[in-house]
Amino acid sequence: MPPGLCVHGRLTMTTSTNRYYPQLAPQLAEGLAELEGRKIAVLGHVRPDGDCIGSTVALVRALRAKGFDAVGVNHHAVPANLRAFVGDTPMFLDSEVADLKERVAVAVDCAGRKRLGQPVMDVFADVAINIDHHISNEQYAQHNLIDGEASATAEMLAALFIDLGFEIDAVTAQALYLGIATDTGQFRFSSTTKRTFDLACHLLEQGANPAVAAHELYANESKAKLALLQRFLATFRYMCGGRVCLGVIRNDDWAATGAVKDDTEGLVDYARDIEGVDIGVLLEERDGQLKGSFRAKNGRQRVDLLAKQFNGGGHAAAAGFNPSGTIDEVQQQLEAALEKHFASLDEAR
Amino acid sequence: MPPGLCVHGRLTMTTSTNRYYPQLAPQLAEGLAELEGRKIAVLGHVRPDGDCIGSTVALVRALRAKGFDAVGVNHHAVPANLRAFVGDTPMFLDSEVADLKERVAVAVDCAGRKRLGQPVMDVFADVAINIDHHISNEQYAQHNLIDGEASATAEMLAALFIDLGFEIDAVTAQALYLGIATDTGQFRFSSTTKRTFDLACHLLEQGANPAVAAHELYANESKAKLALLQRFLATFRYMCGGRVCLGVIRNDDWAATGAVKDDTEGLVDYARDIEGVDIGVLLEERDGQLKGSFRAKNGRQRVDLLAKQFNGGGHAAAAGFNPSGTIDEVQQQLEAALEKHFASLDEAR
Incomplete structure (x- = not known):
C-alpha cells in the first residue's frame, strides 16, 4: 500500500464506492429510497452532546441537499457551546415542530428508543432508520445501521456520505468533525x-x-464551572494507599458557585x-440526594462491580451509583468497599 | 480527487516519492549522504517537550535503521511522562556520551543554536543538519530544513521519512505521533x-x-500539580468588565503543595x-522574584505590547513578563495597564 493513502477497508483504485461501508452504505441508500417524498425528522438523544448535535446537523443537511424536507429535532435545546456548529441548519425542540407527527423518524446516536425522551418517543412509535455507534444499540428501527467500532456516529456518517457521494458542505464537515473530536x-x-484520522483529514x-x-x-x-472545579479539587482525598482519589460536591457548593447540574461533567476525570491512582470517585450531593461516579484508568478495575454494591451499574472502567445515607457515611462505606475490592482484584491476579 | 485519499501536495499515482517535500526530502538525503561513515548525535532543545523527544527518538531510530551509529543527546533528562516513548532508543545526557565531540550534530526542533544548551553548544560549533518547524529558525546549519507551516518537527519527519522510504517501526511511529499530538x-x-491528520493516519x-x-x-x-491548580483557581479575579481573569501563585504555594517549577505549565490556560475572557494572566511569585504570563484567545489582543510594559515580550497571543514590585502592587499596575490597553484596542477598531 503506498504511503499516505490512509484508507480503511478494501481500496480499489477504479472506484471508491462503498469503500468504508460495503454493507451499510447500500442499506442507507435503500432506507432513504423508501422515504422518497416523505418529510423527515432527524432525532437525537436527550441532553445532546457533540456527537448527537454534530450527527443531527450533518444528516439534516445531507438530506436537504438530496431534496428531502428534513429538520433536526431534539427534546432538549442545543447546549451553548455547540450552538455555533448548527449554522443555518433547521434545528428545533420537539414542541416547536407543528407537523412533527407527519414526519418520518431517523434517529442518530440513540442506543435505545427511550433515549429520544418520552415526548418524542410518544410521537414516533416507529423509527425508519437508526444510525448509531453504540454496540449496545437496541435495533429498534426498520433499518438499523450500527457500527460499534466507529468512534462516533459522526464518523459513521462521514464514511457513509463519502461512500454514497452525498454533499459535504463546510458546515456539515465541521459538524461531523465536532462529533468525532468530542466522542x-x-x-x-x-x-x-x-479510519478516524483518515476521515478527519477528509473533513x-x-x-x-x-x-x-x-x-x-x-x-x-463558565465561571461557575471553574469555581465548582476549584471546590471539588479542594476536597480531594486519597485512599487505599493512593490507588483511589475521591472528591465531593456538597449542597452548599451549588449555591456558592452558581453551577448547574451539567457542570459536574468531566470533574471525575481530574x-x-x-x-498512582487507579480509580477516581465523584460523590455529589444535591437536594439531599446522593449520586456517585467511578472512573478507572482501565477496565481491569471493574468499577461496574463496585457500583452494583451502591445501587448502580455501568461499564468496567466507568460506572455510576446512587447510594443512600449521609455523604460522610457513604464516604466511609466507599473506602471499606474499595479496600475489599482491591484485595479481591489483587487475589485474582 | 477520490474521497478519502487524504494526501498533501502533488499526488501522482505512479510514484509517491517526495510527495510531501519535493524540495526538503532530496535536501535531507543529500545531507545524510555527506555524513556517510560518521557517528551522529541527534540533538534537541533544553527542557525538552513532546515534539523534541519524539523527533529525537524518531530520527535516531530512522538513522540507525539506515546503518548510522546515531544516538539522541539532550542537555536535560527526558521528562517522566515522556519516558515511555523512548523505548530502546539510545538517549543520553550530554555528560554521558564519551565520544560526543567526535560525533556530527543533527538538530531537531531547535529554533536557534542556543536552544541546545550552553554545554552542548560548546561541543558543536557546527551543526550539519537542522530540521525544525519554527518559522523563526536561525538557519545555523549546513543544511537547514525549515517548514514554518508544519504543526510539529515530528510532522516534518513523518513526511520526510515517507518521502524517502525510511523505516518507521512502531516505536518511531509512536514517537512521531507524540510530537504531533503534543505540539x-x-x-x-x-x-x-x-496533512497533520493524513500523517497521523499513516502513523x-x-x-x-x-x-x-x-x-x-x-x-x-502529580498530586502536587493538582494541589497547585486548586490554589491557583481559588485566586481567580476578573478585571476589565470580565475581559481579564488573573490568577496568582504565591511563595507559600510551593511549600504547601510540593509543586515544582514546571507544574505551572498550562495553568494560565484555565x-x-x-x-467572556479575552486575556488570561498568571502572576507567579518565587523566591521573591515575580514572573508573569499573558495568554489571549486571539492575536488581536496584542499581549506582546502589554508584556513590553512589564519588562517582557513574546507573541500577539502569548507573552511573558518580569515585573518588579510586590505581587499586590503589580496586580494594581496590571489592572491599570490592561484597562488602558483595552481602551486603545477598542479605539483602533
Missing part, C-alpha cells in the same frame, strides 16, 4: 483508529476547522488522571 | 491541517497508538479559557 476526547480514546478538505471547533468547545468555560 | 494540543491548534498504520499515548501524557498528573 474521541480529542483523539485520545481507544476508539480512535486510522478538513471539505472545510472543517479544528482550531475554530476547539475554541467553541474548550475556550468558553480525580482519576493522577499518578 | 498541536491534541489537534486543537490552528497549525493542525489535513497509526505503522503502529502508533493514540490511547496509549494519551494515557502516558495526561493520566499521570484563566484564559473562560466565557
Whole structure:
C-alpha cells in the first residue's frame, strides 16, 4: 500500500464506492429510497452532546441537499457551546415542530428508543432508520445501521456520505468533525483508529476547522464551572494507599458557585488522571440526594462491580451509583468497599 | 480527487516519492549522504517537550535503521511522562556520551543554536543538519530544513521519512505521533491541517497508538500539580468588565503543595479559557522574584505590547513578563495597564 493513502477497508483504485461501508452504505441508500417524498425528522438523544448535535446537523443537511424536507429535532435545546456548529441548519425542540407527527423518524446516536425522551418517543412509535455507534444499540428501527467500532456516529456518517457521494458542505464537515473530536476526547480514546484520522483529514478538505471547533468547545468555560472545579479539587482525598482519589460536591457548593447540574461533567476525570491512582470517585450531593461516579484508568478495575454494591451499574472502567445515607457515611462505606475490592482484584491476579 | 485519499501536495499515482517535500526530502538525503561513515548525535532543545523527544527518538531510530551509529543527546533528562516513548532508543545526557565531540550534530526542533544548551553548544560549533518547524529558525546549519507551516518537527519527519522510504517501526511511529499530538494540543491548534491528520493516519498504520499515548501524557498528573491548580483557581479575579481573569501563585504555594517549577505549565490556560475572557494572566511569585504570563484567545489582543510594559515580550497571543514590585502592587499596575490597553484596542477598531 503506498504511503499516505490512509484508507480503511478494501481500496480499489477504479472506484471508491462503498469503500468504508460495503454493507451499510447500500442499506442507507435503500432506507432513504423508501422515504422518497416523505418529510423527515432527524432525532437525537436527550441532553445532546457533540456527537448527537454534530450527527443531527450533518444528516439534516445531507438530506436537504438530496431534496428531502428534513429538520433536526431534539427534546432538549442545543447546549451553548455547540450552538455555533448548527449554522443555518433547521434545528428545533420537539414542541416547536407543528407537523412533527407527519414526519418520518431517523434517529442518530440513540442506543435505545427511550433515549429520544418520552415526548418524542410518544410521537414516533416507529423509527425508519437508526444510525448509531453504540454496540449496545437496541435495533429498534426498520433499518438499523450500527457500527460499534466507529468512534462516533459522526464518523459513521462521514464514511457513509463519502461512500454514497452525498454533499459535504463546510458546515456539515465541521459538524461531523465536532462529533468525532468530542466522542474521541480529542483523539485520545481507544476508539480512535486510522479510519478516524483518515476521515478527519477528509473533513478538513471539505472545510472543517479544528482550531475554530476547539475554541467553541474548550475556550468558553463558565465561571461557575471553574469555581465548582476549584471546590471539588479542594476536597480531594486519597485512599487505599493512593490507588483511589475521591472528591465531593456538597449542597452548599451549588449555591456558592452558581453551577448547574451539567457542570459536574468531566470533574471525575481530574480525580482519576493522577499518578498512582487507579480509580477516581465523584460523590455529589444535591437536594439531599446522593449520586456517585467511578472512573478507572482501565477496565481491569471493574468499577461496574463496585457500583452494583451502591445501587448502580455501568461499564468496567466507568460506572455510576446512587447510594443512600449521609455523604460522610457513604464516604466511609466507599473506602471499606474499595479496600475489599482491591484485595479481591489483587487475589485474582 | 477520490474521497478519502487524504494526501498533501502533488499526488501522482505512479510514484509517491517526495510527495510531501519535493524540495526538503532530496535536501535531507543529500545531507545524510555527506555524513556517510560518521557517528551522529541527534540533538534537541533544553527542557525538552513532546515534539523534541519524539523527533529525537524518531530520527535516531530512522538513522540507525539506515546503518548510522546515531544516538539522541539532550542537555536535560527526558521528562517522566515522556519516558515511555523512548523505548530502546539510545538517549543520553550530554555528560554521558564519551565520544560526543567526535560525533556530527543533527538538530531537531531547535529554533536557534542556543536552544541546545550552553554545554552542548560548546561541543558543536557546527551543526550539519537542522530540521525544525519554527518559522523563526536561525538557519545555523549546513543544511537547514525549515517548514514554518508544519504543526510539529515530528510532522516534518513523518513526511520526510515517507518521502524517502525510511523505516518507521512502531516505536518511531509512536514517537512521531507524540510530537504531533503534543505540539498541536491534541489537534486543537490552528497549525493542525489535513496533512497533520493524513500523517497521523499513516502513523497509526505503522503502529502508533493514540490511547496509549494519551494515557502516558495526561493520566499521570502529580498530586502536587493538582494541589497547585486548586490554589491557583481559588485566586481567580476578573478585571476589565470580565475581559481579564488573573490568577496568582504565591511563595507559600510551593511549600504547601510540593509543586515544582514546571507544574505551572498550562495553568494560565484555565484563566484564559473562560466565557467572556479575552486575556488570561498568571502572576507567579518565587523566591521573591515575580514572573508573569499573558495568554489571549486571539492575536488581536496584542499581549506582546502589554508584556513590553512589564519588562517582557513574546507573541500577539502569548507573552511573558518580569515585573518588579510586590505581587499586590503589580496586580494594581496590571489592572491599570490592561484597562488602558483595552481602551486603545477598542479605539483602533
